[in-house]
Amino acid sequence: MTDYDVLVMGEVLVEVHLDAALRDAADGTGARLSYSGDALNAAAAAAAAGARTALLAVVGDDELGVPLLDRAARLGIDVTHVRRAARPNGAYLLGADPDGDREFVYWRTGSAGSTLSPAHVESWRELLGRAGALITSGITGALSASSRAAVLAATAIVHDAGGHVSYDPNFRARLTSRAEARQLLAEIAPLTGLLKTSCPADAHALVDSDDPLTAAERYRALGARAVAVTTGADRLLLHDGAGATFFPVPVNPDPLDATGAGDCFTGTATARLVLGDPLADAVVCGLAAASLSVSGRGGTGRVPAFAETAALAGRRLEG
Incomplete structure (x- = not known):
């Protein structure tokens, strides 16, 4: 029996969300403090989708460590396995651009999250060996x-x-080189049940293609069993070896901020897969949850309950 349906391993960040674009920030600009990071975003989505979910991360012993973990717990995530380090928590500043583009400034150097190591993994070995799924990322x-x-x-x-294993390469040029990201991808892809990626951003950097179908085929050639390629705000390509299918993203009439939408997709889809949904159904639920999530500000500003997700996905809840 598994202890957890989904484990999410990665970085948790303090999020400062400005009310203005970064280029327009000045004295008196308002800001909102929250918590995000791809691991927290995905874990929150998995928990909301009905999975027993735990976070595997290293969190700082600074003044924000306790409220950060409190926020994760309120999102339904088990944080009892999180490790603490005498380092600051990583943080980022997110600007609200009136043109719809998001702008980020990160502070990660020497952060608690960056101390994640094989020694931590060894301490979690039994949990990992009994887990239904693991979500992690190139970040x-x-x-x-x-x-x-x-x-x-x-x-x-x-x-x-x-x-x-669900893996999002999530290439970030400020964190790593293309060569290093490609090497990590080549080692992890053969272990991956669902690889979620973006096109053209990730695909251009990692598999030399701006075409979603070509990119999906190249990721599968590396060993990933199923590949989900986001191709903008309106559709996603799923390639599972039997064929490739485009899925529309449900329209959100009130979009506010797309931060964390991809993580929400991955967390929801992974949870539903582990809970027994067919791949296509899990993907549809993931897209619905991601669409709903953009009505909130920041990575965990809007984590939809599964009843909402299922309704938007056109599913009927049992019971």
Whole structure:
């Protein structure tokens, strides 16, 4: 029996969301403090989708560590396995651009999250070996050499135990080189049940293609069993080896901020897969949850309940 349906390993960040574009920030600009990071966003979505979910991360012992973990717990995430470090928490500043583009400034150097290591993974070995699924990302693997080794070790444990791995390469040029990101992808793809990526951003950098179908085929050639390629705000391509299908993204009439929408997709789809949904149904639920999430500000500003997700996805809840 699994202890958890979904484990999410990665970075949690303090989020400061400005009321203005960064270029327009001045004295008196309002701001909102929250918590995000791809791991927290995905874990919140998985928990909301009905999965028993735990966060595997290293959080700082600074003044924001306790409220950060309190926020995660209120989102339904088990934080009892989170480790603490005498380092500051990573943070980012998010600007609201009136043209719809998001702008970010990060502070990560020497953060608690970057100390994630194989020693932490070893302490979580039994959990990983019994988990239904693991979600992790290229961002986590790019934080430090020890984080990269941790990602590789954790994915191997889950894969070897028969669990599912969801991986988002999430290439960030400020964190890593294309060569390093490609090498990590090549090592993890064969262990991955669902690889979620973007086109053209990730695909251009990692598999030399601006075409979603070509990109999906190249990711599958690396060993990923199923590949979900976001191709903008309106559709996603799913390639599972049997064929490739475009899925429309449900329209959100009141979009506010797309931060964390991709993480919401991954967390929701992974949760539904582990809970027994067919791949296509899980993807449809993931798209619905991601669409709903953009009505909130910041990465965890809007985490839809599964009843809302299912309704938008056109599903009927049982019971």
